[in-house]
Amino acid sequence: MYKIAVDVMGSDDAPVCELSGIKLALEELTHIKVIAFGKKEEIEAYGLKHERLEYVYTDDKIIGTDDATTAFRLKKSASMIMAIQAVKDKKADAVVSAGNTGAYITAGLFMLGRIKGIRRPALATLFPTATKGKYFVFADLGAVVDATPEILNQTGIVGTQLAKIMLNIEHPKVGLLNIGEEDKKGTTLYVETNKLLRENHKVDFIGNIEPRYIMDGRANVIVADGFTGNIALKSYEGMQQTITTVLKREIMKSFGTKIGGLLIKPALKELKATLDYEGIGGAVLAGVKSPLIKAHGTTTSFQFSSAIKIATTFLEKDLVGEITKVLEKDTDK
Amino acid sequence: MYKIAVDVMGSDDAPVCELSGIKLALEELTHIKVIAFGKKEEIEAYGLKHERLEYVYTDDKIIGTDDATTAFRLKKSASMIMAIQAVKDKKADAVVSAGNTGAYITAGLFMLGRIKGIRRPALATLFPTATKGKYFVFADLGAVVDATPEILNQTGIVGTQLAKIMLNIEHPKVGLLNIGEEDKKGTTLYVETNKLLRENHKVDFIGNIEPRYIMDGRANVIVADGFTGNIALKSYEGMQQTITTVLKREIMKSFGTKIGGLLIKPALKELKATLDYEGIGGAVLAGVKSPLIKAHGTTTSFQFSSAIKIATTFLEKDLVGEITKVLEKDTDK
Numbered sequence: 001m002y003k004i005a006v007d008v009m010g011s012d013d014a015p016v017c018e019l020s021g022i023k024l025a026l027e028e029l030t031h032i033k034v035i036a037f038g039k040k041e042e043i044e045a046y047g048l049k050h051e052r053l054e055y056v057y058t059d060d061k062i063i064g065t066d067d068a069t070t071a072f073r074l075k076k077s078a079s080m081i082m083a084i085q086a087v088k089d090k091k092a093d094a095v096v097s098a099g100n101t102g103a104y105i106t107a108g109l110f111m112l113g114r115i116k117g118i119r120r121p122a123l124a125t126l127f128p129t130a131t132k133g134k135y136f137v138f139a140d141l142g143a144v145v146d147a148t149p150e151i152l153n154q155t156g157i158v159g160t161q162l163a164k165i166m167l168n169i170e171h172p173k174v175g176l177l178n179i180g181e182e183d184k185k186g187t188t189l190y191v192e193t194n195k196l197l198r199e200n201h202k203v204d205f206i207g208n209i210e211p212r213y214i215m216d217g218r219a220n221v222i223v224a225d226g227f228t229g230n231i232a233l234k235s236y237e238g239m240q241q242t243i244t245t246v247l248k249r250e251i252m253k254s255f256g257t258k259i260g261g262l263l264i265k266p267a268l269k270e271l272k273a274t275l276d277y278e279g280i281g282g283a284v285l286a287g288v289k290s291p292l293i294k295a296h297g298t299t300t301s302f303q304f305s306s307a308i309k310i311a312t313t314f315l316e317k318d319l320v321g322e323i324t325k326v327l328e329k330d331t332d333k
Numbered sequence: 334m335y336k337i338a339v340d341v342m343g344s345d346d347a348p349v350c351e352l353s354g355i356k357l358a359l360e361e362l363t364h365i366k367v368i369a370f371g372k373k374e375e376i377e378a379y380g381l382k383h384e385r386l387e388y389v390y391t392d393d394k395i396i397g398t399d400d401a402t403t404a405f406r407l408k409k410s411a412s413m414i415m416a417i418q419a420v421k422d423k424k425a426d427a428v429v430s431a432g433n434t435g436a437y438i439t440a441g442l443f444m445l446g447r448i449k450g451i452r453r454p455a456l457a458t459l460f461p462t463a464t465k466g467k468y469f470v471f472a473d474l475g476a477v478v479d480a481t482p483e484i485l486n487q488t489g490i491v492g493t494q495l496a497k498i499m500l501n502i503e504h505p506k507v508g509l510l511n512i513g514e515e516d517k518k519g520t521t522l523y524v525e526t527n528k529l530l531r532e533n534h535k536v537d538f539i540g541n542i543e544p545r546y547i548m549d550g551r552a553n554v555i556v557a558d559g560f561t562g563n564i565a566l567k568s569y570e571g572m573q574q575t576i577t578t579v580l581k582r583e584i585m586k587s588f589g590t591k592i593g594g595l596l597i598k599p600a601l602k603e604l605k606a607t608l609d610y611e612g613i614g615g616a617v618l619a620g621v622k623s624p625l626i627k628a629h630g631t632t633t634s635f636q637f638s639s640a641i642k643i644a645t646t647f648l649e650k651d652l653v654g655e656i657t658k659v660l661e662k663d664t665d666k
Contacts, residue, residue: 212571235568238545250600260596267583
């Protein structure tokens with residue numbers, strides 16, 4: 001029986017999305033228990049009860065404007081911090097929250113600690129390709145903003161373990177996000193990282209990949225530093241959002257295009273399903289001593305249940321143990 | 334009469350696109366002369382003649398795989414290099430090419446030299462917003478890969494001059510591309526740049542802007558280092574391409590969606606027109622002593638003529654003089 005600590009106060013629609021997500025997860029996964037941390041009145045108003053669900057009440061919570069680096073010291077009784085503390089105290093095996101990303105990953109890093117040998121944990125998620133249901137692991141999306149070649153090289157190793165577990169691929173192909181394919185392209189950081197990845201026997205490195213090609217699925221893992229990865233992620237989101245806005249506006253402009261818009265609805269639905277990486281449920285801070293899952297702030301119930309499922313999968317397939325093992329094998333490098 | 338030196342061997346469809354683009358430009362702009370550099374047989378096969386068009390024949394050309402840093406020394410008789418040389422020798426006032434970007438901007442920088450006070454020229458283009466016909470200046474897109482805060486701060490100044498000239502805006506708003514809006518967000522490079530831009534009296538700095546919001550048009554100039562700017566640009570392109578591919582595929586899947594696809598054609602056309610920043614014609618290497626315009630490798634005739642028009646506008650409005658003037662005013666800083 002795996003125990004998942006869940007902060008139910010983090011999302012934009014907390015605690016409703018979290019609690020209905022927990023309900024879905026408990027129904028589907030009969031081998032998990034959930035300890036939910038949040039405000040008593042709001043939780044009781046929702047009224048979810050389950051034999052494998054336990055509540056810990058707290059009035060305090062981390063908010064969006066809380067300082068990432070000090071929140072966990074100043075707000076020890078916040079739901080997010082108490083959920084992480086439960087994992088630290090071995091009362092739970094993994095933690096899930098949709099709250100303030102900076103505060104969450106900083107608290108997770110400091111409170112849970114790094115796996116031995118990990119320089120800096122990376123924030124990773126599955127990202128979609130043009131083929132529906134085909135994803136790749138994208139890391140780092142913002143945990144390490146000022147990275148080094150050594151950190152990025154290790155992100156390649158950790159990303160490989162994530163792809164094995166999340167995508168069931170035995171030998172994941174690893175690409176380095178860059179502005180050109182040639183090994184010498186990019187900043188000094190990227191030129192040096194390329195060299196290290198070329199020499200790294202623990203990853204199947206296929207070279208630099210430009211952002212316009214990562215969605216064709218040629219790599220199973222895309223490595224970037226946290227700043228660049230976050231810029232790319234938000235650029236994809238920006239263009240997707242812009243296209244949606246403009247297309248909707250233009251379709252509403254005439255009778256003919258409105259009818260056309262109705263007729264292509266199945267195609268638009270498939271497009272959305274193909275690109276909807278948020279359906280994946282969450283990102284993982286890979287490299288800390290217990291699975292820490294970040295759900296999107298705008299999470300739906302379904303996405304939140306999916307985040308709990310990811311936490312469960314990492315426990316079942318022993319993500320932390322696998323990362324530990326591959327880092328220990330430093331002799332075969 | 335402005336004289337534009339044009340390399341007609343650079344594009345994927347050279348010299349046809351270039352020559353038909355020159356034809357369009359000469360017809361529209363009666364106050365320009367063009368000196369075209371390229372291969373005699375291919376130019377004669379196309380057969381364009383005009384009283385304000387002069388040819389300089391050369392068999393040599395820069396190709397995509399030529400090394401950016403050495404091409405201009407090794408291939409002095411290449412059409413691109415001879416076109417730049419014509420500007421250097423005061424035989425022409427500006428230069429346009431669709432060839433190898435790296436080789437072109439490196440050659441342009443070394444052969445034409447920097448405007449006094451410019452640390453490193455930036456590659457800038459107009460980029461679309463969700464509002465059709467509304468653009469912003471996006472720089473740097475790849476000229477300076479390892480930047481410093483001082484270089485980025487100056488890109489803010491140069492970008493402001495570009496926005497004044499290209500967008501006819503008297504007081505352009507400048508934003509810094511970043512992963513969050515708070516001043517302390519991003520890498521050390523971005524935190525330091527934010528500080529310098531805040532103190533810079535020559536720009537109207539409105540703060541950090543995330544990539545997902547730049548297309549709403551809140552800033553007239555977006556500043557980034559060449560690596561990050563290029564990553565963002567290619568991420569936008571990647572998502573646009575992916576959405577186009579998936580949507581086409583899904584629309585072709587059933588009779589109903591096919592009919593719908595036909596009906597929404599006007600909307601799709603408007604979408605394309607809104608996002609089509611390539612219609613702008615080219616990017617400019619801002620900060621060298623004469624206007625240097627890079628047309629897209631996949632340029633159309635129309636786009637190429639537009640690149641020649643941009644070169645002409647920069648001459649008319651004295652881009653180089655304006656940049657020189659604003660940099661000289663270092664006392665009011």
